Amino acid sequence: MLNPDDSGSRERGISRRTFLRSAVGTTMVDAASGFLDDAKAAEGSGVPVAVAGPEPVPVTLKVNGVERTLRLEPRVTLAEALRGPLGLTGTKIGCNRGACSACTVWIDGVTVCSCMILAIDIGARSVTTIEGLAQGETLHPVQAAFIEHDALQCGYCTPGLVMSCAALLRNRPDPAAEEVRAAISGHYCRCGTYPHVVAATLTAAKARQA
Amino acid sequence: MATDETQRTEAFPSGIVSVGLSEVKRQIPSDEPPPLPPNAELAVIGKPTARQNGRAKVTGAIRFTVDISLPNMLHGGILRSPLPHAAVAAIDVVAAALVPGVRAILPIATPDAILRYVGAPVAAVAADSPAAAEEALRLIRVDYKPLPFVADLDVARNPASPPVHDSASAPAGDAHGFPAPAGLPLHGNVRGPATVTRGVISQGLAEADIVVEGEYRTAVQTHCCLEPHAIVADWRTDGLTVYMSTQFTAGVRHELAAAFDLPLSRVRVIVDGMGGGFGSKSSLGNYGRFAVALSRQAQAPVRLVLDREEEQMDAGNRPGTWQQLRVGAKRDGTLTAISVLSYGTAGVAVGAGVGSFAEALYACPNFESAQYDVFINAGPGCAMRGPGNVQGAFALEQAIDELAGRLSIDPLALRDRIDPSPVRREERRIGADRIGWHRRRASGADAGPVKRGLGVAQSLWGANVQINASCEVRVMRDGSVEVLSSVQDIGTGIGTVLAQVVAEVLGLRPEAITVRIGDTEFPAGPPSYGSRTTASITPPARTAAWRVLQALCREAAPVLNAAPEQLAARDGKIVVLGDPGRGMKFADAAARLRTDWISAVASRSDDYGGFRRRIGDAAIALQDLGGVQFAEVAVDTETGIIRVERVVAVQDCGRPMNPRQIESQVQGGVLMGISFALFEERIIDQNSGRMVNPNLEQYKLLGARETPEIEVAVLENYQGQSATDAYGIAEPSNIATAPAIANAVYNAIGVRLRTTPMTPAAVLAALGKIPARS
């Protein structure tokens, strides 16, 4: 049971103020995520924290630059929300447990397994999927290099691999082959395209720098 | 065969290009195109060509079956047995039926039914949402009466072990012998043997100066297609449409027509993106039947997608084996005897043999094999990339390596002596050069804890062909071109190869060809299993393109003031032979068509030189496909970790059509082979009969960091057997890898590992580093 009194301002070892101070220089996360329309309780006001669900609740997702508000049960994963109501089926579910990385998307530019994160947990962060990688008709250099090197066979794991390799190049414009392997070390490709994926990513890195 | 107007004689290039070409004369059907010159003389075929659906795949636009969503579509789910062996005493679906959104419930295991493995289907439901389906499955009440079970190959061989099958439930086998022959005796859980005898084995062993004997084991490997088995069934009063992740649209269509008593004309099967099969998606499968039955019951489309645990438990696997080999030889290496005894298990199914690998690979006058299927209470096995041969090669190619060691003959030199194949002889030469075989040292030559070694192993695989394989080529009035067949692209890139073939004939670029495949509305194509797709569908594609070109030339001839047979298509033009200045654009010729399009449909003819064997729609070509692989490994003798550092794979596939895609496929075959050799194992808890690693986390697959440098070399081997002379590559590339690694490990540490997977525990045990338990 929620107890409103317990969220108050009693003595404590580490105060909230300490946390705010210690957060300087780190990424601050906006607590008031858009989905909690009624989450207006002020800090220390004694108002209970808002509970959403288990019925469908409004969840606003910013995906590929577009904001959409969906009604989702809190248990819906990001992968399910993308593939279902948002119709973005380029993101694939392979194992549904974070073990194959086929479902890789970016949250604020960082790769995550979208099967292992709840849609309601995204908050104001931006999601980028394989559908949002190309600039209009112009493929991302990693996508173009994947075609050039035949870094795909059945293509099911490909969107996830492309997202990982493209993310790597954001941080490491000129990676070594071993860094590419490390970046894709969570991915499974049963067709065995790893050698071509590594070669393609190195080519894409050169293309971006040219 | 007498020459008549239906036949004509043509001279074909013949032989291995790197060895030297000659000519072979063949009688061919008179309506088939002239011989295709060697790749060096071609514009498109044999050239690295970008995958036709590459853009759709890298953008995520391509639709896989799991992506198909139809209006009012329901979501299916299957309730599965938690027990390895049980009788269903009662089943109650009342509560499930009351779950809001449930639209159909399909009883599968009716009372008194026997369930023989964990994961065996019990009932299926379809509902408005996956959650409702899941809830309904949870509420189906089943009263199971547990029965004694056996889940281990060795235990099941014991006549006292609990019987998995009775005579009525035991699989009957197949009249053609695959995956297991019909009519074999069943004693307890042991079915067989299937035997082959050549010469007199006892005599061969008596004549031998040296006999090597060994026992080998291979673990059960699961397919782990990244796209799960999936189907969307849309039953309507005017017919059934099925979207399915399948390796054989035309075959599934037949199965559906038979299972649901529908005319073929009312059944349509469609697949676009197909996320891997490796043998496990060859047929309709139980889940396919359930989905269609649910759709019929609910009168709505039903999508059924297996989850990863269902995949691991009930979507097929490569059977595990125990093999005992005896190989006898003279001091000079000449083989005198090969004997193979195998017990394999495909769970509740048959097909756990080790193939004809040992029978066919080497010249040996005395041969015998006895192969048994052993039933256990585990999910059914099925074909998996190089079925039988992968397991058989792991044993035989180690035995040959051991023999070479015992005879103090280099393993390659020994094979030069005992292997009659000119293809593999050339492959050994190429591979030895690429891997640097001269660097190979005596076992255990490294001083430090990490020891390196080189190994080699060979493969053979039948060159399979599907006779029932048709293709249509259309030329449109605007000059655009379509190639159509129900053949499916399971990731091998057959669509790209079809575009290449048609482009070559019509003098166009492959990108200009629209490929429409994976739909039974089009002429029936071959299955994508048995490495037969390219061999089966590229000849009719070339023939159809050639015929449609002849029709086009008839339209162009008057304009060019030439006879149609003087015309040829090249560089986007129809030109007059011998007068390159005279010609017209391909599109201009097409514009003269009297109809919106012209079309030709062609089917696979028999191989020009005949087949070795023909079984229904399928046939086996005269020559097998040979391969040789070399592996270089590093073994840390203190941790037991084996790392494969380099593989050289040399492979024959007849005429290579698209070297880039071939390289991809061979790399894939090698990597699946490394994964099989080092990591993969279905682990069943013997106390509960349940697989404890039914996921992709504890069922371990090779990843990017275990991927070695792989060098692929492909022979150009012409035999004048079809309009393209092309054969398969997928399975052959997966066979030699594991034994090459095992042989390299032996070369590194001087101890032979005869069991897959070769885990650190196995290596440390083999090195005698594991203390006896106190």
Next chain:
Amino acid sequence: MNRFAWVNARTIEEASAAVSATVADAMTELAGNAAAGDTAVLKAGGVDVLDLLKEGLLAPARIVSLRGIPGLDAVVEEAGGGLRIGSMATLSRLADHPVVRRRYPALSEAVRASASPQIRNVATLGGNLLQRPRCWYFRAHEYHCLRKGGGHCFAIAGENQYHAIFDNRPCAIVHPSTAATALVALGATVELADAQGAVRQVLLEDFFGPPDRDLQRENDLKPREVLTAIRLPALPAGTHMAHLKQGEKDSFDWPLADVAVVLELSPDGSCRKAALVLGTAAPVPHRAKQAEGLLAGKHIGEDLAREAGRAALEGATPLAKNAYKLPLFETLVRRAILKAALG
């Protein structure tokens, strides 16, 4: 996955007030067929919680997210030279954190060796330390095992190749956190806050508990506590360290064995003090005290490291399928000691 409601806590107090049970308690309750009732559990990065939810091993009425609490992911250098890592700091952030890399390389190595990049980008250090064991019997709802409140360990007479070689009765799990191996060797403490605002600091080594202390819990987290931070002590000059992990694969894989070594070397090169911890060896990160004692006061060299490797495995009680871990651990201990001491 069952349905649940979502609570986005904005403060530690809110989180503490909203939560009713640890994940471990909620699981035991569910496995015992107690009504899920009003259970509320905390979620950090959510990787393990989601895994448990999907397997039907956890079915709370509410999930309380810590992600919206400002500052809980802060990594702050403390006066006196220690480091305070907010429990919500992700593993990837720690792996790349310049202070962690420079001063606590064993931790950055351990974290970098964990899971996959995607998981490290989401998983938090707090969640990593509190994740439930990976034992395949524990993780399958079909097995009502000791750790879920049942009466039997299925691993001891079953498939135990990835299980414990120390303290493996009556339950043979291994602790799943690779980071914990390094953190225990480093003498880390955890900071636990409750709804009343009380904070307790517990040595991580004491926070974890073996099966004979508690069969259903791997640690001493109280139902309404929030793990808020992990604190690393300042290290004396001359501290050297290493962490080695050996999986069957270098790609995403759980370790077969991992070892953390922290050595305090005197100016003369002799070992003043040693901490040696084996991960994936026991239900908790396993201090190899005998080996630590062996190193104290001596100069580190190949022979001593080898001897320590043997000593570290004294008392091991391997099961039918995991005796291979003995030579493997011996090797890793020796190599880790040499790597720490000699670089």
